[in-house]
Amino acid sequence: MASQLREPPQESSAPGTYPQLDPAAIRAINKKLIEIVSLLHQGGISDAQLRELTACVRAQTANIETLHRFSLSNADEPAFIFRDSGDK
Numbered sequence: 001m002a003s004q005l006r007e008p009p010q011e012s013s014a015p016g017t018y019p020q021l022d023p024a025a026i027r028a029i030n031k032k033l034i035e036i037v038s039l040l041h042q043g044g045i046s047d048a049q050l051r052e053l054t055a056c057v058r059a060q061t062a063n064i065e066t067l068h069r070f071s072l073s074n075a076d077e078p079a080f081i082f083r084d085s086g087d088k
Helices: 023-040 047-067
Strands: none
Touching: 023 047
16 A cells, blocks of 8 residues: 655644644654653553543544644733732
8 A cells, every 4th residue: 555645744833833744744743752751660650540641642642632723922011910019
């Protein structure tokens, strides 16, 4: 079976524009992150904890991909105004 060629991600000069990862790349990233945590905690993670970790990693990578879709620049105003407790 011949492999299918895919279009390369469109490079954009606009700030804050990221190429969208395909689902296979996201799965590979998730798998590697889970593998790293499992290796760091060998024998210390139960099956239930591993399932929870897997769900958390998938949620975080999905959130990151969503955040990358928003174009930002340094001129954007912050969403809040910080005042320390001494300000009235």
